[in-house]
Structure formats: C-alpha cells, structure tokens
Amino acid sequence: MLNVNSDKSNDGLLTAYSSQNNRAGSPSRGTDSSPKRHLGDSDSSGVSIGETPLAKRLCRLSVSDQTPPKREELGGKGMFLWRMKKAGLTVPSFECVTARIMNALEQHSLDTGLLARYLPMIEYELEAGKEISLTNIRACLNAMPPSKQTKRNNWLAGLAEFIASEDYYQQVKDSEAARKIRGLHSQVGGLSASQPMIVRSSGINEDNYGDAQAGKYLSLVQGEEDILRTCLKVMASAYRPEVCSEGIPQPMALIIQQCIDCRYGGVAMSFQSFQNNTLRAEFTSGQPRGVVAGQTGNTPHRIDIYRKDRKEEAVSYQYFPGTISSHFVLHKNDNGYSETIIDNVDAQSYDGGLQLTDTTVSELMEAVIKLENLLLCPVDVEFAVDHQGRLFLLQVRPVTRLAGDMVFAMPIPAETLAIGESVSEGYCTGPLWRAEKREKDGMPQGAIVVAHHAEDWMLEPEFLKQMGGFVFARAGFNDHVAILMKQQRITLMRTNDQSPVFAAENGQQTTLACGRFKGKPGAFIVAGDMTDKLVSHRSLASVFSDVPCASAIPSREDLSIPEGKFCHVASGFKWLTDQNARLLAFFASGGGLDCLANPVKLSMSPDRSKQLAETRDSVKRLIHGTEALLAGYRAFLRLARKSRPHLTRSLRDELPQLSKGFKTLKQTILSGLDSITLPIQAAEEGHVSPGILSQWVADCHQLQSCLQALDPVQAEQVRSVHELIFALHRRFVEALAPVTLASVQGKVSTNKNITYFDFTTPGEESSLLGLSGKASMDGLRLSGTVISMDEAVIVNLELGCHVGLIELLENADGGKGRTLRLKFSDQFNTPDGVGKTGKFNRVWFLVQLLKAIELNKDADSMHVNGNAVAGEITVECTGIASRETMQHAFEKLIIVLDSMAELDLKFRNRVIFEGGQWDFSLLVERLNRDVATEADRFAFQHCLFLMFYKQGWCITPACRGLLSDQFQRFTEHTQRLGECTRAIFWRRKSEDSLREMLMSDEIAEDTRWELLHHFLLVNFSYATRLVERLYGLENQYFVINPSCSYRLEFYAPPGQPSGDHKEKVRNALLMHGLIYASQRVLNDKELVLAAITKHPEQLQYVNEELRNDTDVVMASVTRDGNQLQYASPELKNNVRVVMAAVEQCPDALRYVSEKMRSNQNIIKIAMANDIQYSEYASESVLSDRDFMLDLIAKNHRAFKYVAFELEQDKDFIEAARHRNPKVIKYIRKLSDKV
Structure with missing residues (x-):
C-alpha cells in the first residue's frame, strides 16, 4: 500500500507517494505529456482544483497495489524511481512530493505587498477582487499574447526570485502543503534529521521519451534546517524564463531523496551508438555533480563495458583515465549539507587509483541492463558508489538521441586544425571563434565556438541560436551539456588541450564534422568550407525518422478484389499488375514499415506506441492485400479451366503449396507482431515490461525479414511476404499466354523474343502501342511480353532475376491523364556486395539519360520514386499531350x-x-534534385566518356542519336581520344599526338578541359603529363588529387622545392603514392625513394632513370619482389638486386636476365621455396650434372626439370635414383614416353 499521511482534520488534504513498504505496482505511460495550458486541471472528482477552496479540497487518490503511479502525479523522475524501487534495484530511500501538493502551494493566497517587490504593479494586472496566488498569476501569463514576450519573461524572472526568497517562504511555511512536505522528509527511510538529503525536480515532462530536459531544473542538497526552503528553490527553477519555452512553467513534482556521500559518482549509458551497444560509464571521485553538469571543465574517467557473452563469466571492460580539474564532496554545515567544489592543482590525465572494482563494474552492468529492459529502450543512469563500496542508482531516464545517423564514406582529412571525438553528431561551417573573454556579443553568426569547456553563458537559448557548433578540450559524452547538444542537434567535438585549433586565427572559415568516417567514429575541424563534400559522401541508408511519412498507404478496400475483375483476362491481368504495385508500396519509405528498420531508435521515440500501432495496421493490410493477390491469381488461372485446363495445370498444381507456405508465414508474422507490441504496451501502461530489449530488437528484425526479405533465386520457398509477391508476379506473367489461349479472349503472337497479347476491341481506335512502337520492341535484345488493351499497354521485360515494367496508360489513376511509366528493378544489395557500384551507376545513368533525351517532352512533368526494399526505381511522365507523343516517348x-x-x-x-x-537513399536523392548540380553534370558525362573511350562499350547508335548535338560531339571526341591512346600504347603514334588532338580547332575550349578531367580518372599516366603542359605547370612540384569535378585539385599544390613545400609533397606521396605526381617529383630521387619505401608496388610509375637506380629499385623489390619486372635491364642483371627480389618473392625469377638465370645461388634461393621455379633456370643450370643431382637429393621432383641430354644419360639416371629413390616414378614416365 502507498504510504499516505494526511491530516484527518482536513480529510486527507494531500496525498504522497512513498518508496517505503511498497512492493507492487509500476509506473504509468511514459509518453504522456501535459497540454500547454495547465490551469483548470481537475481532481478525481471532476471538480476544477482552481475553483475549490483550499480548506475543502480533497486529494484522496485511490492507488492500489495494482494501479501504477502516473507521470502526471509523480513527474518523470519520480515515476521512474518508483519503477526502479519496484524492480528491486538499489535506490536510495526517497519520497515523492506529488504535483498535487505542488499545485496546492501554487494556489496559496499571497500578500500583494510582498509580491510587489518582485512584480511591480502586479495588483493592477490581475482581475479585481480575485485571490492572488501563483496559480492565478500563471493564468495571467498564459493569457498574454506573443507580443508580450518581454513582459512575460520579466514576470517569470520575478516569480523565480520570489519563490526562492524568504518572503515566499514566510507566507507558505505554515500551510498544509508545507507540513506535508516536512512529513515526507521525516519519512525518508526513517532517517534522522542529521542525514543528508537532496531535493530533485521531477517535472511532468522531464525525463521523457524523446525529451530528457536534462539539467533544465535544479537538484539541490538540503543546506538549511527546513527542507521546505530547499524545495522552494528547486520549485523556483521551473519559473525561470529560459526554461519556460511554452510561456508558462510546466507542472512539477519533487523528489526528496537520501543523498549518498560518494566515493565515486557518475553516469552510465547503455548504448554508445546505433552500431555499438557497449555500456559506457563516466565517473570521477566525489559526488556525481562533477560528471553530470558538464560545466566544470572535467573530462571524466571512463569505462567501456562489453556485454558479456553467455559463455563468458567475467565482465570485460576497458578503462580510460580522464582529466579532472575539480570534483565535489559532500560537506556538512550548521544547518545541513552542501556540495563543495574541490579544485585539483594538477589537472593532467592521471589514473590515481580511480578505477572501479570488478565487482562494482559487474553490478553496474547488470543494473543498467535491468533498467534497459525495464524501460525497453537504451537508458542513461546516474549512479553513486559510497565509501563502503556499495552501488546506488540515483535516477534513470530514456536516452533521447544516439549517434550513428551521421555516416560518411570518406576518411577524416589528412590536414586538419584538430581531430577528436564526437560528442554530438552533425556538421556545419562557419567562422572560428575562440571564447576566451566571454565577450559573447562579438560572436559572429553561425560561429564554431572553440573553448576549454562549456560554461553557463554558452548554454543560453539566444546564444545557441546564433552559434553553429562547439569544440571543447574538456567534456563528457553524456553530461547535461552533451544531452542538450544532441537534442538540439548542435555539433560538438572534444579534442585535447594542445590542439592547434586553440591557437587558430579567429574569424577564419572552418568546417566542423562529427560522425562515422569510413565505418569508424570520429570528429574533425578543418579550414575552409567542405560541406559540399560531406553532403556528397553522406550515407542516408541508416537514417530513420521517428516522424511518420505522409506517403499514402493503400486502404483495405483498395487492396480487395473488386467484383467482376476476373471475368476477362485483360482486366484480371491489369488488376494483378496494379495489386503487385500497391503491395510493393508498403516496402517503400513511408509505406508503414519504416520503424522496423531501426528498432533501437523506435524504442527511444516518444510516439513508439503509436508507431507500433500504425505498423501493426500496415502489416495486417499487407497480409490482406497479399491474400487478395493470391486469390486473384487463383481466379486468373480459373479462366482457363473450363475449356483447356491442361494448359495451366502445372501452375494450378503449385497453388496449394504456395497457400500452405503463406498460411505458415502469416502465423509467424502475427506472432511476431505480438512479440514487439505487447512489451511496449505493458511498459506504456505502467506494468513491468515482460521484454528484454535485445530480444525485442531481434524480434523487430525477424518480423522485418518475414515481411521484406527477398532472394529472387529462392523466392519459391516463401520465407517472406515480399518473396510471395515476387513469385506470384513472375507466375501471373508466365500464365498470361496459356490463360489467354485457353480462354479464347485475345490474340497471341510472337516475334523473336517478344510475345504479344492483343485484347483490344475490334474496330476501336488503334492500339496505344502503334506500329512503330511494335517495330522498336522487335529490335530489342531482351525477352518480354506486351499486353495491349483499349486504354492501356503493359510491357514486361526480363531484366536478369527481375521483371521490368513499362505502362502506357490513356487515363492513369489520380487524374494524371496520359502516362508513360517505367519500373526498373535490380538487386542492389547482394549479400557479397559484388557489382553494387555498377548497378547503382547504371540506374542513375538510365534516369539521367531519360532526362537528357527529354522523355517528358510535351508532358506535365517527370517524377522519380524509389523503393529500396524492392530495389525498384519508378520513372513516370504524366499529362502527355497526345497519344502520338506518348508513342514516340515509348519508342525512345x-x-x-x-x-x-x-x-x-x-x-x-x-x-x-x-x-x-x-x-538507395542517396540514389533517390540524387535523382530527385530540382536543379542538376555540377557533380551531376560531371557524372553523366563521365558515364558517356567511359562508354566511348573503350572499344565495345558504346551505347547503341540509335541511342546516341537521341542525345543533343553537344553530347554527341563529346562522345565523338571521346572515341578519338581512346583511339589515339591505344595507338600510343601500341607505339603507332607518339605521345605528342594526344596534345595535338586535344588542342585541335575541332574541339571547343570548354570541351577540351572537360575531356582532360575525365581522361585524368581513367589514364592518369598520360593525363598527368597533359595537365602539366595544358595548365602550364612544367617544372613544378605537385601531386594531383583526382576528383569527380571540372576543377583541378591537389594533395600538394604546384610549387618549388623550397621552404616547407617539399615536405608537403613528401607527405602527400606517403599518403597517396606516386600515381598523380608531376614529372619533377618523379625525377626527384629523395621524394621517390620515400614514396617507394611506403608504396613499393608503384615502381612502374618511376621514370626510366630512377628505375635504373639501385637504391630506388632495392627499396621496392625488397618489399615486393615482383616489382623487378619494372626495373631497368641493367638492374635485372644485377646480382644484388635480383637476389633481393627473389628472396622476397621467388616468382620474380621470371623477370631476371638470362645471365642471372644461370646463377646457381639465385636459382637455389628460388627453388628452396618451390622446386617449380626450376622452369625459369637457364639451360646451362639444368644441364649441370652435379647441381641437378644435389637438387634431386633434396627434392625428387627436380628430376622433371633436368635438361634433355641428362634425361637420356643412363649414368645420370642411375645416380639420381641412388640419390633419391622417389625419382623412379619420373623415370617410368620417361620410359613410357620412349
């Protein structure tokens, strides 16, 4: 039972929740939030509290062991503490001052004279004759229009000061609410008055899913004799204007909790990112305040705890010492306690014996995972370890934002102002601003603020609106500052104190980025604006928004079979085709199944119950629609049963197995829905969740797989709804011919690989396809079917495992009018990833090519949509002017x-x-750009360049003829460039012919530079030398950065080897090699030697002179012996060089001179690795009797390689058999040949 202490004379005036003597019940819905206007709330009797006199108000809350406490009564922190206690976790004793008690304080009548000191003229602002109370003042605040925001802020600031003042205390100290608070204080664990206490805020919307409000309100250690004074100061923190984003203070409860005298205090987080569920604990000596606040200049000590495998018993973790500049200790004074800051003289990173014990780490891990399962989401836990080594959990909240959405397919740049760790993901560009003197008025808009650590003034709302991002030397990963930055999506990087960024020039343009780079978490700040590069390298595949998409999902009625659809083959086939598209729409973004892609993010969402309910509805509709597709297919086959059933017998015989497989799958799916919705429902209703987060996440992924997975090769097994849809689509296309023949409802004809089905009405207007359209189909190298109806033509094309679809519609749904629609699909996500880039490149080029040939000419527009799960891109031209225009577009x-x-x-x-x-997300984004970018233009021309530069790669002449004159000329010049390059390779032309060709008057100036930049990406050797000549960079030291743009970029810009420029070139070579180095660089032995030492495989790019240099060649062949093939003839005849190469790689023997093939020492080195290298030895070596006998003694297989004259020498054969009897089998083979 709840511990209720009410004054009987006032008939149970106020009710409180106690943590004592209560072992039943659990908290209420975690996502409930109060409306913006909180006045007029009713009590359980339905009477407005604001209208009931204080002496007559009843607060009798009938809360049984089965009724969980509600967030509206205990606030977020109180509700979770209650649940922690119920779960048997080690929570310090506490009592909850309910929101109703706090409401009673706010309704207490106030002395206008005292209040006027803080709110001048207040008596004239309120309704005449009405009782003055905080409640009535809140009502007045609530009624103020937005134009009175300054006045509202002044009132709030005055109220915050008033509530924390002695004046307010004197007015309410003898109230019933005050007595109740003191009573609760005395009940906390039955402790004596001398025990330390802490009063924590517990806002109604605090610690909510999706909105932590961490650090928004105060938590104060009791520093005065009367606990009421401390409570009023915490209460006052809710009235500060900076925390009243909705204009008025939000309802609040309070927690009176035993304050632990900590040896260590800190916070633990159960996930580090969506990709990493390692537990992370940050702590320092003393009270947790040294960690949780984030403004003390500390980088806390850290422990990463790895979730133990069931086979392991010991907890595995890694300790990272922090840099602690200060910590807080609990200090007793005359009236109570305070948290006193202790400055550390030496704030360097140190261990200092501050590691938690293995036992504590193990207990912490178990407790955090238990809380994670209790809330069914990643959690953030404040903990304490007392001086006896006991672990206490002080509070818990759901994690509101995790890292892992900001993923870039690029490394961190080599040249940076600083690299560090990502605290809050994101990227931004702006002027660098060092916050040294707190002159915030001088900060430029969008500045990247560089500071030692966060300070209060940096967290003010107006300051945060003006700045762009933060770089701190000291910071935690999960303190209040970090949580605020994550929720507001402000980029925050932590770096070290010695980083050059702290001495960088103020005002220079910089870019700050925090995320995952090439699969690893990291952060950096660089000079200049590189946001375009970050955008182009960002992957959107991992991004799942918890804001529902607005895409239309087919209704249950839309998915049902309309009456009379399967009386005719044409209408039945059209419905099956449309139903297939409707079902695939469920798998597209916004199709109702998105949240299953990232269950961890879903678990953190404030709308998780709503999203799961919507997902459940979508899944049921998908199942209903798939059942209808299966029934429709059965009805389609039935059209052939009466007259010629044998034509479809094999297809009908498969139906029972498909139906049985889907029935089993449906049961699995419905069970999976229960497994993911019931645990969340229990948690939302305040009951202890029966789920385990890790299992719940696995269940979400399993359900997603049962719905969306697709393996086209094994789709017949029907392991998912998607596979059944795929299998049925393939079947009803296959069934069209036999059903048509059996039903005698249409005409069937075949020409080459295309089968035509004509269901048009005789005498009606000519088919939408037209004669020329049919002629273009006959020329296709693909197989397919064409179904012609009066107002529609459907073309199915076989594209590997998938079926492409083209539709010509006279009147498309949704008032689109004449419409030409292409659906092009492919396997973009093969398990091994092979060919992925080529598939994406192809479909991107396809759509861009359709735009380039103006497929939508004389149409309203061209729309492009994507379905990642189906691997399908849809291109739709609507509102086409005439039937002839649509036919012409179809032919193109x-x-x-x-x-x-x-x-x-x-x-x-x-x-x-x-x-x-x-x-796939990036593909759709690039295809749907409103305006083509320079990157799009380069990519399209590069695709054309790749096709026409090499022989046999070209698009068909007919397709080329559809291009504009400009693009046709570009392809012609590209062909000539390719032919010229091949002629140079075969020594039919000199390299000067390349320059002559590019500089000819036939090529326009712009085209010349375009060709050069494309050439640079496919033939760097010739192109780099051309760049030197055409850009006037002869005799310059530089290293080109090959980029997909028409701008020449450099790893090391052109310059002379003076000052530090040569060092820049050297660093670029060490990082990127010699491939794009200038001729001056390739002639510089010092630079080449350094580069070859790091990149030995690049000896082929060195000039002839240095390929004859012993030092350079030795640097290469000692690390990669096969590079001997690129050494000069002289060095291939050098004993030292050849021996080094063969020792490193015996296969290098094939590249040595004839003289070296006769060197028995070199041959021995090669053969010591494998006797087969004997084939590269000279005839003189293989004829040397003694040498070969020595080899045979060691390896009988050496007999295979002896010279012909030794094979015929009986004495040699006898000697060989005596040396190694195993040679007998080769002697027999020799005899058999003879």
Whole structure:
C-alpha cells in the first residue's frame, strides 16, 4: 500500500507517494505529456482544483497495489524511481512530493505587498477582487499574447526570485502543503534529521521519451534546517524564463531523496551508438555533480563495458583515465549539507587509483541492463558508489538521441586544425571563434565556438541560436551539456588541450564534422568550407525518422478484389499488375514499415506506441492485400479451366503449396507482431515490461525479414511476404499466354523474343502501342511480353532475376491523364556486395539519360520514386499531350533500355561521384534534385566518356542519336581520344599526338578541359603529363588529387622545392603514392625513394632513370619482389638486386636476365621455396650434372626439370635414383614416353 499521511482534520488534504513498504505496482505511460495550458486541471472528482477552496479540497487518490503511479502525479523522475524501487534495484530511500501538493502551494493566497517587490504593479494586472496566488498569476501569463514576450519573461524572472526568497517562504511555511512536505522528509527511510538529503525536480515532462530536459531544473542538497526552503528553490527553477519555452512553467513534482556521500559518482549509458551497444560509464571521485553538469571543465574517467557473452563469466571492460580539474564532496554545515567544489592543482590525465572494482563494474552492468529492459529502450543512469563500496542508482531516464545517423564514406582529412571525438553528431561551417573573454556579443553568426569547456553563458537559448557548433578540450559524452547538444542537434567535438585549433586565427572559415568516417567514429575541424563534400559522401541508408511519412498507404478496400475483375483476362491481368504495385508500396519509405528498420531508435521515440500501432495496421493490410493477390491469381488461372485446363495445370498444381507456405508465414508474422507490441504496451501502461530489449530488437528484425526479405533465386520457398509477391508476379506473367489461349479472349503472337497479347476491341481506335512502337520492341535484345488493351499497354521485360515494367496508360489513376511509366528493378544489395557500384551507376545513368533525351517532352512533368526494399526505381511522365507523343516517348524509352544491357558490368568499380559512395537513399536523392548540380553534370558525362573511350562499350547508335548535338560531339571526341591512346600504347603514334588532338580547332575550349578531367580518372599516366603542359605547370612540384569535378585539385599544390613545400609533397606521396605526381617529383630521387619505401608496388610509375637506380629499385623489390619486372635491364642483371627480389618473392625469377638465370645461388634461393621455379633456370643450370643431382637429393621432383641430354644419360639416371629413390616414378614416365 502507498504510504499516505494526511491530516484527518482536513480529510486527507494531500496525498504522497512513498518508496517505503511498497512492493507492487509500476509506473504509468511514459509518453504522456501535459497540454500547454495547465490551469483548470481537475481532481478525481471532476471538480476544477482552481475553483475549490483550499480548506475543502480533497486529494484522496485511490492507488492500489495494482494501479501504477502516473507521470502526471509523480513527474518523470519520480515515476521512474518508483519503477526502479519496484524492480528491486538499489535506490536510495526517497519520497515523492506529488504535483498535487505542488499545485496546492501554487494556489496559496499571497500578500500583494510582498509580491510587489518582485512584480511591480502586479495588483493592477490581475482581475479585481480575485485571490492572488501563483496559480492565478500563471493564468495571467498564459493569457498574454506573443507580443508580450518581454513582459512575460520579466514576470517569470520575478516569480523565480520570489519563490526562492524568504518572503515566499514566510507566507507558505505554515500551510498544509508545507507540513506535508516536512512529513515526507521525516519519512525518508526513517532517517534522522542529521542525514543528508537532496531535493530533485521531477517535472511532468522531464525525463521523457524523446525529451530528457536534462539539467533544465535544479537538484539541490538540503543546506538549511527546513527542507521546505530547499524545495522552494528547486520549485523556483521551473519559473525561470529560459526554461519556460511554452510561456508558462510546466507542472512539477519533487523528489526528496537520501543523498549518498560518494566515493565515486557518475553516469552510465547503455548504448554508445546505433552500431555499438557497449555500456559506457563516466565517473570521477566525489559526488556525481562533477560528471553530470558538464560545466566544470572535467573530462571524466571512463569505462567501456562489453556485454558479456553467455559463455563468458567475467565482465570485460576497458578503462580510460580522464582529466579532472575539480570534483565535489559532500560537506556538512550548521544547518545541513552542501556540495563543495574541490579544485585539483594538477589537472593532467592521471589514473590515481580511480578505477572501479570488478565487482562494482559487474553490478553496474547488470543494473543498467535491468533498467534497459525495464524501460525497453537504451537508458542513461546516474549512479553513486559510497565509501563502503556499495552501488546506488540515483535516477534513470530514456536516452533521447544516439549517434550513428551521421555516416560518411570518406576518411577524416589528412590536414586538419584538430581531430577528436564526437560528442554530438552533425556538421556545419562557419567562422572560428575562440571564447576566451566571454565577450559573447562579438560572436559572429553561425560561429564554431572553440573553448576549454562549456560554461553557463554558452548554454543560453539566444546564444545557441546564433552559434553553429562547439569544440571543447574538456567534456563528457553524456553530461547535461552533451544531452542538450544532441537534442538540439548542435555539433560538438572534444579534442585535447594542445590542439592547434586553440591557437587558430579567429574569424577564419572552418568546417566542423562529427560522425562515422569510413565505418569508424570520429570528429574533425578543418579550414575552409567542405560541406559540399560531406553532403556528397553522406550515407542516408541508416537514417530513420521517428516522424511518420505522409506517403499514402493503400486502404483495405483498395487492396480487395473488386467484383467482376476476373471475368476477362485483360482486366484480371491489369488488376494483378496494379495489386503487385500497391503491395510493393508498403516496402517503400513511408509505406508503414519504416520503424522496423531501426528498432533501437523506435524504442527511444516518444510516439513508439503509436508507431507500433500504425505498423501493426500496415502489416495486417499487407497480409490482406497479399491474400487478395493470391486469390486473384487463383481466379486468373480459373479462366482457363473450363475449356483447356491442361494448359495451366502445372501452375494450378503449385497453388496449394504456395497457400500452405503463406498460411505458415502469416502465423509467424502475427506472432511476431505480438512479440514487439505487447512489451511496449505493458511498459506504456505502467506494468513491468515482460521484454528484454535485445530480444525485442531481434524480434523487430525477424518480423522485418518475414515481411521484406527477398532472394529472387529462392523466392519459391516463401520465407517472406515480399518473396510471395515476387513469385506470384513472375507466375501471373508466365500464365498470361496459356490463360489467354485457353480462354479464347485475345490474340497471341510472337516475334523473336517478344510475345504479344492483343485484347483490344475490334474496330476501336488503334492500339496505344502503334506500329512503330511494335517495330522498336522487335529490335530489342531482351525477352518480354506486351499486353495491349483499349486504354492501356503493359510491357514486361526480363531484366536478369527481375521483371521490368513499362505502362502506357490513356487515363492513369489520380487524374494524371496520359502516362508513360517505367519500373526498373535490380538487386542492389547482394549479400557479397559484388557489382553494387555498377548497378547503382547504371540506374542513375538510365534516369539521367531519360532526362537528357527529354522523355517528358510535351508532358506535365517527370517524377522519380524509389523503393529500396524492392530495389525498384519508378520513372513516370504524366499529362502527355497526345497519344502520338506518348508513342514516340515509348519508342525512345525502348531504345534507351536496349543500351542498358550489361552496362552494370561495364560500370563496375567505376567512380562517377566524389567518394564513389552509393546507397538507395542517396540514389533517390540524387535523382530527385530540382536543379542538376555540377557533380551531376560531371557524372553523366563521365558515364558517356567511359562508354566511348573503350572499344565495345558504346551505347547503341540509335541511342546516341537521341542525345543533343553537344553530347554527341563529346562522345565523338571521346572515341578519338581512346583511339589515339591505344595507338600510343601500341607505339603507332607518339605521345605528342594526344596534345595535338586535344588542342585541335575541332574541339571547343570548354570541351577540351572537360575531356582532360575525365581522361585524368581513367589514364592518369598520360593525363598527368597533359595537365602539366595544358595548365602550364612544367617544372613544378605537385601531386594531383583526382576528383569527380571540372576543377583541378591537389594533395600538394604546384610549387618549388623550397621552404616547407617539399615536405608537403613528401607527405602527400606517403599518403597517396606516386600515381598523380608531376614529372619533377618523379625525377626527384629523395621524394621517390620515400614514396617507394611506403608504396613499393608503384615502381612502374618511376621514370626510366630512377628505375635504373639501385637504391630506388632495392627499396621496392625488397618489399615486393615482383616489382623487378619494372626495373631497368641493367638492374635485372644485377646480382644484388635480383637476389633481393627473389628472396622476397621467388616468382620474380621470371623477370631476371638470362645471365642471372644461370646463377646457381639465385636459382637455389628460388627453388628452396618451390622446386617449380626450376622452369625459369637457364639451360646451362639444368644441364649441370652435379647441381641437378644435389637438387634431386633434396627434392625428387627436380628430376622433371633436368635438361634433355641428362634425361637420356643412363649414368645420370642411375645416380639420381641412388640419390633419391622417389625419382623412379619420373623415370617410368620417361620410359613410357620412349
């Protein structure tokens, strides 16, 4: 039972929740939040509290062991503490001062004269004759229009000062609410008055899912004899204008809790990112305040605790000592306690014996995981370890934001102002501003603020609106500052005190980025604006928004079979085709299944129950629609049963197995829905969740797999709804011919690989396809079917494992009018990832090519949509002016599709966008840009360049003829460039012919530079030398950075080897090698030697002179012996060089001179590794009787390689058999030959 101490004379005036003597019940819905206007709240009797006299108010809350406490009564912190206590966790004794008690304080009548000191003229602002109380003043605040914001802020500041003052205390100290608070204080664990206490805020919306409000209100150690004074100061913190974002203070409860005298205090977080569920604990000596606040200049000590495998018994963790400049200790004074700050004289990183014991780490891990399961989401836990080594959990909240959404397919740049650790993900650009003198008025808009650590003035709302990002030397990963930055999506990096950024020039433009780079977490700040590069390298695949998309999901009625649809083959086939598209829409973004992609993020969402309910509804509709598709397919086959059933017998015989498989799958899905919704529902209703977070996450992924997974090769097994849809689609397309023949409802004809089905009405207007359209289909190299109806043509094309679809519609749904629609699909996410880049490049080029040939000419627009799960891109041209225009567009589309065959193989491993990064979200984003960017233009032309530069790669002549004159000329010049390069390679032309070709008057100036930049990406050797000549960079030291743009970029810019420029070139070579180095660099032995030592495989790029240099060649072949092939003939005849190469790689023997092949010492080195290298030895070595006998003695297989004359020498054969009897089998083979 709840511990209720009410004054019987006032008939239970106020009710409180106690943590004592209560072992039943659990908290209420965690996502409940109060409305913006909180006045007029009713009590359980339905009477407005604001209208009931204080002496007659009843607060009789009937709360049984089965009724969990509610957030509206205990606030967020109180509700979670209650649940922690119920779960048997070690929580210090506490009592909850309910929101109702606090409401009673706010309704207490106030002395106008005293209040006027803080709110001048207040008596004239309120309704005449009305009782003055905080409640009535709140009502007045609530009624103020937005134009009175300054006045509202002044009132709030005055109220905050008043509530914390002696004046307010004197007015309320004898109230019933005050007596109740003192009573609760005395009940906390039955402790004596001398025990330390802490009063914590427990706002109604505090510690909520999706909104932590960490550090928003005060938590204060009792420093005065009367606990009421401390409570009023905490209460006052809710009235400060900076925390009243909704204009008035939000309702608040309070927690009176035993304050632990800590040896260590800190915070633990159960996840580090979406990709990493390692527990992270940050702590320091003394009270947790030294860690949780974030403004004390500390980098806390850290322990990363790895979740133990069931097979392991010991807890595995890693300790990282922090840098502690101060800590807090609990200090007793005359009236109570205080947390006193102790400054550390030496704030260097040190261990100091501050590691938690293995037992404490193990207990902490178990407690955090238990809390994670209790809340069914990642959690943030404040903990304390007392001087006896006992662990206490002080409070818990759901984690509101995790790292892992900001993913970049690029490394951290080599040249930075600082690198560090990501605290809050994001990126921004702005002027650098060192916050040294707190002159915040001088900070430029969007500045990247560099400071030793966070300070209070930096966290003011107006300051945060003006700045761009933070770089701190001291910071924690999960203190109040970090949480605030994450929730407000402000980029925050932690670096070290000695970083150059702290001495960088103020005002210079910089870019700050925190996220995952090449799969690893990190952060950096660089000079200049590189946001375009970050945007182009960012992956959106991991991003899941907890804001529902507005995409239309088909209704249950839309998914049902309309009456009469399967009386005719044409209408039945059209419905099956449309139903297939409707079902695939569920798998697209906004299709109702998105939240299953990132269950951890879903668990943190304030709307998780709502999202799961919507997901459940979507899943049931998907199942209903799939059942309808299966029934429709069955009805479609039935059209052939009466007259010629044998034509579809094999297809009908498969139906029972498909139906049985789907029935089993449906049961699995419905069970999976229960497994992910019931635990959340229990948690939301305040009951102890029966779930385990890790299992819940696995159940979400399993459900997603049962819905969306697709393996086209094994789709017949029906392991997912998607596979059944795929299998049925393939079947009803396959069934069209036999059903049509059996039903005698249409005409069937075949031409080459295309089968035509004509269901048009005789005598009606000509088919939408037209004769020319049919002629273009006949020329296709693809297989497919064409279904012609009066107002629609459906073309199915076989594209590997998938089926492409083209629709010509006279009147498309949604008032789109005449519409030409292409659905192009592929396997973008193969398990091994092979060919992924080529597939993305192809489909991107396909859509861009359709735009370039103006497929939507004389149409309203072209729309592009994507479905990542189905691997499908839809291109739709709507509102086409005439039937002839649509037919012409169709013919152009067919010509383009004919050129797409195997283009993915030709584009494989080719980079067309900076970074070469692809995922489906990025594909759709790039296809839907309102305005084509310079990057788009380069990528499209580079695709054309790749196809025409090499022989046999070109698009068809018909497709080329659709391009504009400009693009056609570009492809012609590209072909000539390719032919010229091949002629140079085969020594039919000199390298000067390249320059002559590019500089000819036939090529326009802009085209010349475009060709050069594309050439640079495919033939760096010739192109780099061309760059030197055409850009006038002869005799310069530089290293080119090959980029997908028409701007020349450098790892090391052009310059002379003076000052530090040569060192820049050297560093660039060490990082990137010699491939794009200038001729002056390639002639510099010192630089080449350094580069070859790091990149020995690049000897081929060195000039002839240095390939004849012993030092350079030895640096290469001692690390990669095969590089001997690129050494000069002289060095291939050098004993020292050859021996070094063969020792490193015996296969290098194939590249040595004839003289070295006769060197028995070198041959022995090679053969010691494998006798097969004897084949590279000279005839003289293989004819040397003694040498070969010595080899045979060691390895009988050496007999295979002896010279012909020794094979015929009986004495030699006898001697060999005597040396090694195993040679007998080779002697027999020799005899058999003879």
